[in-house]
Amino acid sequence: MSPLLALKTLIPELDSAPAIQFGVPEIDSALPSNGLRRGAIHEIFYHDPLIPNCVARTIPSILAYNARQSLLESLKDLNWGAANLKLKDKLTSLSLPRVVWIGRSCWPAPPALAALGVRSAENNTRDNESEELTTNTLVDSLFQGSLFIDPPDETTTLWAIDLALRSPGVDLVVAATPKISRITTQRFSLAASRYSTTALLLRDYQDRDSPSSAHSKWVISPNRSDNDTPSWSVCLAKLKGGALTQGSEWVVRLQDETKGAYEICA
């Protein structure tokens, strides 16, 4: 039972887990499930000819943050009875759900990862002073609930991804994946589907055309912006079992600091 399934068992109201959103209405609304589907694998390719073998880090970090945040927001919005208050405290203090980053080449720099939570805490505190304590408890969890695995070789990397996907203690797996066959991606998909875990496989751009059973494929590349914030071009290359309602390419950039540095917008 994954943390998500466990939460569903605990809280009947949480019958459908929210999808992992980009936080960009234009992208999320274009996807059939209003975001990245949970219980599936998604492939993200980063295209920068100057830095070969480099994977995307910023957008997967934001997706991991949003994945965690959406579940915890669901918990926060629920009508907690007096008997479940202790359970609520425990859930929040234990930094659920947990994110496992597999492969050193995909680890986001800790200062940037920590900044995701801290900046939003300041903003949330500004918005609602009464929620300060709870929000602070929630926001630190991505940094503290992240586990970093450094496999020594490619075989071990694949083993670690498989194991993490099958673990009931993990919600999201972000992995720098070596060249893999379609059968391997199928095995990962089945594991993700069965154990309700989600995987973001960060892959080499050269492998973008290799057959895969991933639910979606994304290509991210740097995009020149007129503002003073980094910007990327996000292209949806494949989506299984659903047609796009709008276009398949967007430009996103880090949101202005005043609105929350953890968000991206089109």
Add this chain to the structure above:
Amino acid sequence: MCLSFMCIYFPEWAIDVTKRKLLLKDPKAHPPSAILLTHRIANQAVVARACKVSRGLGVKSGMAASLARAIAPKGAIFEPFDPIQDASALSTLASWCLRFSPIVGLDNDLRRALSSEKNDKELLNLDPKYYGITIDLTGTERLHGDPKKLSIYFHSLFKGTGRVAIAPTIAGAWALSRYHSKAHCYCESLEELKLLVNDLPARSLRIGPELESKLSEAGIYTVGDLERISRSVLSQRFGKPLLYRLALLNGTMLEPIITASPKERFVTRRIFEPPLSSRKSIVLAIERLTSSLLDLLKQRGLSALRFTITVKDTEENTTVKDLSLASAANDKTRITPVIVPVIESIVFCGEAYEIAIEALDTVLVSPSQASFSGDKLRDHEAVNRAFNDLLNSFSLRIGRERILRAALTTSYIPERSYRYDSAITKLNSSELQTNEASHQYNLENIPVASVKERPTLILTPPEPITSIAMLPDKPPSWISWRGERLNIVSGFGPERIAPEWWRGNLSEQNALDLKLAERDYFTLQDTQGRWLWVFRANLNDTSQNWFIHGVWT
């Protein structure tokens, strides 16, 4: 009741421990002609302990190892000096001696040095005279019989490596064991003790070298000389510590013994006759032994963080497998999936005749009130246990040093502003909550920049680049990185990060060290939309002072 204490002193304890270690390593090897133990002082190897043979040839403690090599006999072995290991071995021996008396302790000075925070330094400087054991024999006469015979028995028990003395005071036994001409002696009464210690040097009272030199300046060399001087004169001239030492010797004051506490071991062991030949039966035996060990732990309300499996086969091979867990466990359903791969990895060379499993790092299990908490909380704890099991599996396959958590540190220097710690630490509780709590980082006092200010990819080490800046404090116009020229379209900065002067005297450090240079960071965007984090280091060497430190990917 007449008090009786035994002191056992091992003049060459460190050498004996090393000799035994070498023997265990290779039982068939010839004993070395001499053993010398060395340690490093200011990057120089120095002799810490020398065996009797080497000392006879002129080797002394504190002598340079290179010089000792020239003096020592041919075939002498030089081993590193490990005082903590030596003291721990003596502590184990003291625990073993508990079978002779319920009150057994290490020499007080040794115990104090061992339990101090900087025990390695204190033990290094401790006089070897303090490597001894004290046994309180008071009231054990009916058990052991004649004390004189007991002292002879102990001397033979340690094969002549230990000097034994029994006296009515600890100070008396200590002095006799260290400085009396006989390797084993016994004195029944205080009067007899006075006669025996009369000719012993004053340092046998455990006084410091300063006081000893003061006494020798006054012409006092032996305990007898001290006894002949009135106490008031001694107090006025040499202070009260000397009177305290004399009072301990004469029995007018009692000396405490801190009893060594035996470490309880949780081991299940079985010897097989005839030996087990098939792998299947060996695996079955290990599983059964594990099961009985876990039952034993459960009965005692304990769980363990580490297990060791030892298999001895008929070809005299001993296989030891270590099994470290992320959190303490005593549940078979949790241990089995972890222990099975370990068992499979054991290579059996012959027939196994002895298998032992030991639980190490045991912790008390806090009982959970499942009925009070409700089923929901229990389900949630099952998820936590599953996460711990995942850590165990990772740890076994790729090692605990590759299972990490990130932590921020109080530094503005980018590469020092974070660190990775092992996610699997020694816990004091079986609950994951403690595991999580041990990684709760207080972010309040740590400088945290926004995502815009710190890139998600930090290059370690920073890569050198070539750049041209039109103005000194403005972003560069173009940079050359990895052989490609990148034209800069926008950028902002500088953000100055000064070196951390409190980490050392900067003026004495190498001025070319990048870590110690003042940096001006710029955030740049090139024509491709790539955002780069570069800095100019104010190094003395002006040929190369631009570096790229990160990229927003």
